[in-house]
Amino acid sequence: MHPATATSVPDGRTYRTPLLRRRFLRGLLAAVVTLPLIGAAAACGDDDAASDGKVRLSIFWWGGEARAQLTKQALDLYTEKNPDVTFEKTWQANQGYFDKLATLTAGGNPPDIFQIDDNFLAEYAARNTTLDLKKYQDSGDLDTTKFPPSLLQYGVVDGKLAGLAAGENTQGLVYNKTLLDKNGLPEPTTGMSWEEHVAWAEQVSKKAGIPGTQDPSADYKAFWVWLRQQGKDLYSGNELGFTVEDVTKWFELWKGARDRGATPPPDVIHEGNATDITKQLVVTGKAATSWVWVNQMPELKKNTADELGVIAYPGDPSGQWARASMYWSIFRGSKHADVAADVINFLVNDPEAVKLLGTDRGLPSNLDLRRVISDDATDPAMKQSITVENELAEKFGESPQVPIKGHSKVKSELTKAAENAQYGRAAPAEAAAQFVEACKAAIVS
Structure with a gap:
């Protein structure tokens, strides 16, 4: 195993960067095995990734200009720590976002990683569009140990982890x-x-x-x-x-x-x-x-x-309940699912990335990092919303099922x-x- 640079988090755990070489090999091998099965879905990522060892991931989200800038900064930070991974970043306003996502995922050029909410998560999971992230959770490549259990559960559809909460809201x-x-x-x-x-x-x-x-x-x-x-x-x-x-x-x-x-x-x-x-x-x-x-x-x-x-x-x-304000999901046919999972893990667990993103997508899902964001917050309204959410978290009931199609x-x-x-x-x-x-x-x- 190659050495990895460690970034400290509040409880002493580490987030490993840059990406381990074995993940590239595992992801590329998976692409070779599954490519004949996914047909047009193979448009995700770069076709020449296997030959030069580099990966270009496509990522699609909705939001305003402020969210776009914050997300781009966090993704640039990932590339800085993982130089072999770059991104094709696409975003737009909420209006019309899901129409475009439906078109992209139906064929043509689906994104490797996409933002989704509880209005559509079950529908996309039922279409077999979203990758089950549970194997990454089980392996520790997607660290959810600091997530509130009910928040994590709110991304499960028919026993599969269809999306990982990008943030918590209520x-x-x-x-x-x-x-x-x-x-x-x-x-x-x-x-x-x-x-x-x-x-x-x-x-x-x-x-x-x-x-x-x-x-x-x-x-x-x-x-x-x-x-x-x-x-x-x-x-x-x-x-x-x-x-x-x-x-x-x-x-x-x-x-x-x-x-x-x-x-x-x-x-x-x-x-x-x-x-x-x-x-x-x-x-x-x-x-x-x-x-x-x-x-x-x-x-x-x-x-x-x-x-x-x-x-x-x-x-x-x-x-x-602890509602996922929105999720990060991976397209089931992505050729670079392992790398995409590492990116999502980075966005929710890396201290620098989480600090950059702040509360734009809700309170950080990682409770340790949420406390750091709360302590560092200078905006009184942001601090107020964090305080209230944390107080309510002690009274939350169990999460309901993810809304249906x-x-x-x-x-x-x-x-x-x-x-x-x-x-x-x-x-x-x-x-x-x-x-x-x-x-x-x-x-x-």
Whole structure:
């Protein structure tokens, strides 16, 4: 075995760089063995890698310019430590990303490594597009010993590790602390019931003159947490984990909140249903709270001069879990899967790489390195989000199963049904029945 340079991590373990020569040989041998079986999928990587000992990996992700720069810096650092490995880096905005990924993986030029989220992980795993990473986990080449077990489990589909969490996230109720303090109103607290939250929001509306809370009846994150607190779930195996009656209760809860003036009117609720951070009502001044992800706090803070706070969603916080904000997956037909696995291991376990990437993709999956990032954080909003996530981690329940095929359609159908109820186009029970019918069609199509 060739010697490897060691980089210290907080608990004394080491991350080995540069890449060991035996991994190259193992990866190239695997390519020779599997090449006849994968046909067009062999477009991954460089065709001449076997002849000169160098590897060029393709990697594809979505995100903004800031994420692109951070990711490029981390990949350049990998090449600096492993000169025989270079990258073909491609990124784009979230809009249209999965359309392009579907085209690439169906044939032509699929990426060796790609970013994916829980909306599509099960679907891609079912297509046999993602490589099972468990063998790398078992060999130690993909070190997951410092991952929260529930976070790791949230990448398992049908017994296979289809994706490795690039970061951890959870649901967060963000509120305008400045507004509350100005009006002598109490801050909401983790553990308050849903009914208590609505009553609190009603008081905010009356005293501050701003609706107390965004109506989250169209927000699958909130609906999912609420279901788990009722002993249900979004999915159960390959079927829905809820009934029309469950959805009706959810819609009726928020109709009652709207009737009491605790939420904005439908047109404003519709604005807040956008995923754009700049349009969240807590920063546009149109509601005192918004229902987001905890790691979005720094971006929210950039859009308001007011001080913000963040807590868990209402109800028992064990309804929340360590969610993979997104994953790194390897294309099943990659000729250089061993090298690709080492790259992913580097991105989540190398101290320099993790520090470079920060919390852009959520809190670092490696708990030791998460503590380092937290200690070094200078952005108050980032430090706040890390603190809250770590506090909630002590209360998390077990991770649910990864969402099944059709999940993205389920999300959009919830928005449609909830807005029908919000605008009065349908009673809660009618909107709920329409939603469940559409969901059943989505998950079998």
